Amino acid sequence: MRSETQNLNHLKQGDCTVNLTVNGEQKILQVQPWVSLLDGLRDHLNLTGTKKGCDHGQCGACTIICDDKRILSCLTLAVMKNGSEITTVEGIAHGDDLHPIQQAFIDHDAFQCGYCTPGQLCSAIGLIKEGKAQTREEVKELMSGNLCRCGANVGIIDAIMEVKAGGGHE
Amino acid sequence: MDFNKNVGQPVSRLEGKLKVTGQAKYAAEYEADNLLHGYVVSSPITKGKIINIDITQAMAIPGVVDVLSHKNRTKLAWFDLQYTDMDAPPGTVFKPLADENILYNGQPIALVVAESYETARYASTQVIFEYEQETFQTDLESNIPNGRSAKKGFATALKPPPPPPTGDFQTAFEQAPVKVAATFQHGTEHHNPIELFATTTIYEGKGKLTIYDKTQGTINNQLYVANIFGLHYKDVRVLAPFVGGGFGSGLRPQYQLFLCVMAALHLKRNVRVVLERKQMFFFSHRPPVKQNLRFASDVEGNVTALGHSVFSETSNFEDYTEAIANWSHKLYPAPNTLFDHKVVPLDVYTPLDMRAPGGSTGMHAIECTMDELAHKLKIDPLELRLINYSEIDPSSNKPYTSKALRDCYLQAAEKFGWSNRNPEPRSTKRGNKLVGYGMATGIWDAFQFPARVEAMITKEGRMVLNNATTDIGTGTLTVMTQIAADELGLSLEEVDFNYGDSQKPFSMFQGGSSITSSTGVAIVVAAKALRKKLLKKAAKMPDSRFKNLEDTEVFFSAGNMHLKDHPNVFVSLKNIIAFNNSKPIKTTNMGKPHMLKLRKYSLATHSASFVEVEVDQDLGTVMVTRAVTAVAAGKIINPKTAASQISGSMVWGISKALHEETFMDHNLGKYMNTNLGEYHIPVHADIGQLEVIFVEEKDELINEIGTKGVGEIGLVGMPAAISNAIFNATGKRIYKLPIHFDELM
Numbered sequence: 001m002r003s004e005t006q007n008l009n010h011l012k013q014g015d016c017t018v019n020l021t022v023n024g025e026q027k028i029l030q031v032q033p034w035v036s037l038l039d040g041l042r043d044h045l046n047l048t049g050t051k052k053g054c055d056h057g058q059c060g061a062c063t064i065i066c067d068d069k070r071i072l073s074c075l076t077l078a079v080m081k082n083g084s085e086i087t088t089v090e091g092i093a094h095g096d097d098l099h100p101i102q103q104a105f106i107d108h109d110a111f112q113c114g115y116c117t118p119g120q121l122c123s124a125i126g127l128i129k130e131g132k133a134q135t136r137e138e139v140k141e142l143m144s145g146n147l148c149r150c151g152a153n154v155g156i157i158d159a160i161m162e163v164k165a166g167g168g169h170e
Numbered sequence: 171m172d173f174n175k176n177v178g179q180p181v182s183r184l185e186g187k188l189k190v191t192g193q194a195k196y197a198a199e200y201e202a203d204n205l206l207h208g209y210v211v212s213s214p215i216t217k218g219k220i221i222n223i224d225i226t227q228a229m230a231i232p233g234v235v236d237v238l239s240h241k242n243r244t245k246l247a248w249f250d251l252q253y254t255d256m257d258a259p260p261g262t263v264f265k266p267l268a269d270e271n272i273l274y275n276g277q278p279i280a281l282v283v284a285e286s287y288e289t290a291r292y293a294s295t296q297v298i299f300e301y302e303q304e305t306f307q308t309d310l311e312s313n314i315p316n317g318r319s320a321k322k323g324f325a326t327a328l329k330p331p332p333p334p335p336t337g338d339f340q341t342a343f344e345q346a347p348v349k350v351a352a353t354f355q356h357g358t359e360h361h362n363p364i365e366l367f368a369t370t371t372i373y374e375g376k377g378k379l380t381i382y383d384k385t386q387g388t389i390n391n392q393l394y395v396a397n398i399f400g401l402h403y404k405d406v407r408v409l410a411p412f413v414g415g416g417f418g419s420g421l422r423p424q425y426q427l428f429l430c431v432m433a434a435l436h437l438k439r440n441v442r443v444v445l446e447r448k449q450m451f452f453f454s455h456r457p458p459v460k461q462n463l464r465f466a467s468d469v470e471g472n473v474t475a476l477g478h479s480v481f482s483e484t485s486n487f488e489d490y491t492e493a494i495a496n497w498s499h500k501l502y503p504a505p506n507t508l509f510d511h512k513v514v515p516l517d518v519y520t521p522l523d524m525r526a527p528g529g530s531t532g533m534h535a536i537e538c539t540m541d542e543l544a545h546k547l548k549i550d551p552l553e554l555r556l557i558n559y560s561e562i563d564p565s566s567n568k569p570y571t572s573k574a575l576r577d578c579y580l581q582a583a584e585k586f587g588w589s590n591r592n593p594e595p596r597s598t599k600r601g602n603k604l605v606g607y608g609m610a611t612g613i614w615d616a617f618q619f620p621a622r623v624e625a626m627i628t629k630e631g632r633m634v635l636n637n638a639t640t641d642i643g644t645g646t647l648t649v650m651t652q653i654a655a656d657e658l659g660l661s662l663e664e665v666d667f668n669y670g671d672s673q674k675p676f677s678m679f680q681g682g683s684s685i686t687s688s689t690g691v692a693i694v695v696a697a698k699a700l701r702k703k704l705l706k707k708a709a710k711m712p713d714s715r716f717k718n719l720e721d722t723e724v725f726f727s728a729g730n731m732h733l734k735d736h737p738n739v740f741v742s743l744k745n746i747i748a749f750n751n752s753k754p755i756k757t758t759n760m761g762k763p764h765m766l767k768l769r770k771y772s773l774a775t776h777s778a779s780f781v782e783v784e785v786d787q788d789l790g791t792v793m794v795t796r797a798v799t800a801v802a803a804g805k806i807i808n809p810k811t812a813a814s815q816i817s818g819s820m821v822w823g824i825s826k827a828l829h830e831e832t833f834m835d836h837n838l839g840k841y842m843n844t845n846l847g848e849y850h851i852p853v854h855a856d857i858g859q860l861e862v863i864f865v866e867e868k869d870e871l872i873n874e875i876g877t878k879g880v881g882e883i884g885l886v887g888m889p890a891a892i893s894n895a896i897f898n899a900t901g902k903r904i905y906k907l908p909i910h911f912d913e914l915m
Binding site: 032034035039042043046047048049050051052053054055056058059061088089090092093098102105106107109111112113114115116117118121137139140141143144145146147148149150151152153154155156157 | 182183185186187188189190191192193194195196198199201287288362363364365366412413414415416417444446447642643644645810811813814815817818819820821822845846847851852853854855856857859860
């Protein structure tokens with residue numbers, strides 16, 4: 001009963017303020033402490049490019065780049081990331097110029113329905129930055145947190161291998 | 171006179187840039203003023219009645235607007251028929267919140283509506299239900315004795331029961347020198363598109379609704395909403411410009427649509443309902459199936475008897491069936507056959523078509539049995555298929571409109587290196603891994619449904635087309651644009667194909683690999699009418715050289731209409747429209763299958779899959795290291811997007827054979843692994859090398875464009891090819907899918 005009352009109080013109480021730099025822009029989020037970074041981006045900042053597929057950290061659709069690392073925004077509370085620099089799929093391209101990984105995804109038909117794509121793209125950029133995966137098998141292994149139900153797996157890995165080989169522009 | 175510069179080209183998806191930049195908007199991503207959020211409460215019991223609902227605590231939470239249940243719901247349509255949809259099986263459609271009865275576990279029993287999603291979700295935990303539980307039956311195996319023939323209905327036309335018996339199966343089977351009998355079991359599977367099912371309903375006032383919905387059929391859901399809630403169908407607009415995967419789950423209206431619309435009408439507000447992943451296990455699914463097969467042949471390998479009986483799960487309110495036992499006799503000309511399909515009604519939700527429904531299940535059993543027969547006969551499995559190759563469809567004695575399956579077998583075998591196969595099981599090793607080769611045949615329907623397309627040329631000289639179909643990731647936008655561009659001699663950039671909107675002219679739901687043939691043909695028909703209208707208008711222009719001509723005497727290229735006999739004489743489409751007072755020249759036409767002509771033929775796509783597996787000797791883990799699938803599906807409009815359909819289906823085949831299954835605890839009547847961590851689908855590391863071949867198959871009978879559809883055929887042969895490769899690797903034949911490592915240790 002006590003915890004119930006606490007919950008009710010939280011719902012009544014004011015929100016927390018979270019300062020973020022999202023895709024180069026300063027953003028202020030006013031959210032309850034239990035709002036995930038994913039819901040914060042989608043519902044509060046209307047950045048719906050980042051996708052919700054499971055809300056449990058199992059599908060990877062919500063992958064974003066936070067302070068240069070790929071993270072699952074559904075397993076991150078927005079309040080944990082005060083002061084962080086975030087890149088979402090909306091911030092990968094430079095104006096009209098697509099990032100090489102975006103172009104490679106189009107060229108290799110690395111998506112069908114497109115719903116897992118933002119997560120795959122952010123994860124791929126994070127993976128290339130990490131510099132751990134060298135071989136195709138290593139790339140497959142370290143991209144395996146991002147599910148694709150359409151089965152575009154071969155195109156996705158082909159696209160990443162091409163950008164890796166070309167060095168990308170990152 | 172280059173009429174075919176776009177069709178047949180590997181054009182990249184036209185919506186690609188929107189998808190890689192996050193601009194593509196899905197059903198839950200539309201903004202609306204003062205949007206309310208609905209959270210569905212799912213029944214924790216499997217069967218019984220709700221005897222009380224206490225919403226006091228939930229309603230006391232600030233931000234909670236209402237709790238809708240059967241107690242206070244909006245008045246609904248009275249007749250069962252008003253709840254039906256284009257893909258409803260025979261029976262009584264489930265009606266959400268209709269009354270206190272609970273028919274299956276996870277059934278939606280209330281919708282909590284609040285000012286924020288978090289509030290609605292939290293408040294859902296504060297609604298107190300009291301139930302009266304009843305006993306239930308959810309286990310297929312222990313209810314096999316309750317199997318019965320399925321009721322017939324509208325859906326029976328698309329999924330006919332198995333063909334009647336021929337010859338004398340019992341005697342032929344008993345007396346045959348070589349025979350195989352086996353029982354196959356397939357578990358439940360859930361579609362699990364990565365996009366969560368969602369609906370955003372915009373309450374426009376005056377009985378009007380604009381609905382962004384996750385669906386494979388905008389008009390199907392428009393009519394469903396209008397019928398149930400007593401609205402005029404013109405006042406209900408269903409939009410689905412982007413759909414984050416369907417795989418069949420969007421063929422019928424799902425419960426979030428019903429609940430979201432009900433809340434919007436009840437509260438006269440904009441409402442969004444998004445299901446949780448778990449709640450996407452509380453609706454349709456691929457049913458568990460048990461199959462008994464008995465095949466026999468003479469010593470030369472000619473198949474003489476085909477027996478195939480099926481028991482498949484359905485709900486207690488609708489008779490869902492699939493064509494499972496219908497396939498073997500479409501391929502192999504046995505004189506004695508016996509087929510049977512019984513449904514077993516259980517306390518579950520009604521199953522629904524899931525990518526290659528029936529085909530992927532039935533052909534797994536059929537092609538594994540053929541493999542076993544080949545092994546007994548000591549004949550190469552490919553050779554056995556060729557010995558029993560039939561140019562006609564033996565089950566109907568009709569010729570196929572086209573059948574290039576032989577080319578599929580030969581080209582895929584060559585590419586794969588099938589001749590290197592050692593027929594002796596457990597004879598090839600690579601380090602610690604047992605290596606095996608397997609192959610199987612695929613066959614699938616070539617559906618075409620009626621479709622209407624509005625086509626026009628605008629004053630800018632652009633071609634605009636409208637059709638209600640969705641593009642669930644199949645490449646529909648791209649393919650339709652390619653077809654249309656060639657019809658009027660335009661570039662892809664000069665064509666706008668508008669879709670995903672119930673206000674556009676008719677399209678069936680996007681299922682059964684049908685849309686390219688359905689909407690594609692309608693485009694061709696409309697374009698022909700448009701060309702005639704343009705010619706007629708051009709004939710009236712001053713000093714026209716286009717008077718008194720038939721449309722066969724002109725051709726269209728680069729935005730102009732030319733005289734065939736004098737190609738230098740032309741008029742631009744822009745000038746024709748300018749002459750029409752700058753008003754677009756329009757036409758709306760229906761494309762439909764040529765039923766009378768096609769009644770004399772059998773229609774099917776075919777494929778052959780060849781697979782290499784590695785099985786860890788100690789751990790029994792299986793990896794499909796490489797696979798080649800050759801497909802004969804008529805004309806391929808876009809080899810790039812079509813190849814993705816096939817390789818995506820091959821991944822589904824790997825998943826069906828080795829990964830995915832929903833487990834139910836029959837003591838609880840409840841699915842246990844309702845999340846993507848425990849419901850396994852392949853990850854990148856599970857996918858080896860996949861190759862796709864499209865064999866040449868010219869089909870001038872099937873329809874105006876010669877297409878047969880590629881959405882499902884790539885899956886059909888894969889599960890059996892993998893199972894057969896595992897047998898070749900290990901000498902173990904596993905009759906239950908998915909195959910787990912413990913069965914191979």
